[in-house]
Amino acid sequence: xxxxxxxxxxxxxxxxxxxxxxxxxxxxxxxxxxxxxxxxxxxxxxxxxxxxxxxxxxxxxxxxxxxxxxxxxxxxxxxxxxxxxxxxxxxxxxxxxxxxxxxxxxxxxxxxxxxxxxxxxxxxxxxxxxxxxxxxxxxxxxxxxxxxxxxxxxxxxxxxxxxxxxxxxxxxxxxxxxxxxxxxxxxxxxxxxxxxxxxxxxxxxxxxxxxxxxxxxxxxxxxxxxxxxxxxxxxxxxxxxxxxxxxxxxxxxxxxxxxxxxxxxxxxxxxxxxxxxxxxxxxxxxxxxxxxxxx
Numbered sequence: 001x002x003x004x005x006x007x008x009x010x011x012x013x014x015x016x017x018x019x020x021x022x023x024x025x026x027x028x029x030x031x032x033x034x035x036x037x038x039x040x041x042x043x044x045x046x047x048x049x050x051x052x053x054x055x056x057x058x059x060x061x062x063x064x065x066x067x068x069x070x071x072x073x074x075x076x077x078x079x080x081x082x083x084x085x086x087x088x089x090x091x092x093x094x095x096x097x098x099x100x101x102x103x104x105x106x107x108x109x110x111x112x113x114x115x116x117x118x119x120x121x122x123x124x125x126x127x128x129x130x131x132x133x134x135x136x137x138x139x140x141x142x143x144x145x146x147x148x149x150x151x152x153x154x155x156x157x158x159x160x161x162x163x164x165x166x167x168x169x170x171x172x173x174x175x176x177x178x179x180x181x182x183x184x185x186x187x188x189x190x191x192x193x194x195x196x197x198x199x200x201x202x203x204x205x206x207x208x209x210x211x212x213x214x215x216x217x218x219x220x221x222x223x224x225x226x227x228x229x230x231x232x233x234x235x236x237x238x239x240x241x242x243x244x245x246x247x248x249x250x251x252x253x254x255x256x257x258x259x260x261x262x263x264x265x266x267x268x269x270x271x272x273x274x275x276x277x278x279x280x281x282x283x284x285x286x287x288x289x290x291x292x293x294x295x
Contacts, residue, residue, distance in 0.1 A: 037263035038062070045259040061264035085238070086245030087269060092155060093241055094223040097162045101170050101219045102212065104163075109174025110200060114183070124175075127168045135228050143232055153236040161229040166219045173218070177211035178204065213280055221273065242269045 032052075037045050038061050040054030065083055112124060142161065143152075151157030181204060189203050205212065230244040240248065246269070250262035 034263045034266055037259055038267050040260060042258055042260040045263075061260040062268070064261060065264055065268060082237075082245075082249065083265060083268075086240055086242045089155075089234075089239060089245075090224055090241035090243075090269075093158045093162065094220050096155070096159045097166060097223040098216050098219040100159070101163055101166050102216055105167060105170035105174045105215060106200070106205070106212075108171045109176075110178045110204060112171070112175045113178035124172075127171055130164075130168050139228070139232055142229075146233055152233055153239045155239070157233045158229060158239070158241070161233055162223045162226055165226065165229070166222050170215050170219060173211065173215050174208075177208040181207050217277065217280060221277075224273065 036052065036054060039057055039059070041056055041058055041060065044055060112120065146152055146157050146161070149157075151160070185207075186199055186203060189199055193199055193202065224241070225243060226241075227243045227247075230241050234240055234244065237245070237248070242265075246262055246265045250258040250265065
């Protein structure tokens, strides 16, 4: 009987291991494929029988991105200034969205956590329900509204639009973090501090730093990677962010398909984000888990 149980337990573990291995391959393969495409000549990326590894290893895609001409095909070259422009635009929008969203979500989340007022639950559910609307159902009203406000091809337009994208979930996350703080700690602080803003600054924020970092990373990554609103509101090359800029330059909108350059651009613009995420990984994970304790 014991042997049968051991075999059954071993079989269950084996099935779980195989299942997790398949999921891991599915998750990692796109990253591997992007790296593989970036390290092969562009003509090889257009072949009918692609191989997992490059037949000819080369760094010419990365060199071309930085303006170093190693290929006579001028359609494949882009000066580094254009790529830098996309990165700067993306950084401006993502940083501003992150800063504004963190401040607003902290104030709103703290208010929902500490105060009782009529319609509180309905308002919370309404905020969450805004995430359920499909983007395709709202792009026409958004475009008409922003066009009437002269916000097309402006930083303000992209920042406000992407704030609406990240704020609802950020408010819910911040509320969860604030719920984990004992109210008695704040009551005791009122002996020395009389201002509610000072309580938030000196007591609440230091206690939810992991959660604050988690919300910041969520907002920054969501803004940096967002494509639809940029395609809708930032069609001018001077305002394009990284995703739309790379697609416009290398995604085959003309007769020249430059998937090698597109892949190299993705690697260059994604690598810093991966490093930052790995650096703050423990804060990000602890922030997400701590915010799920209450609320």
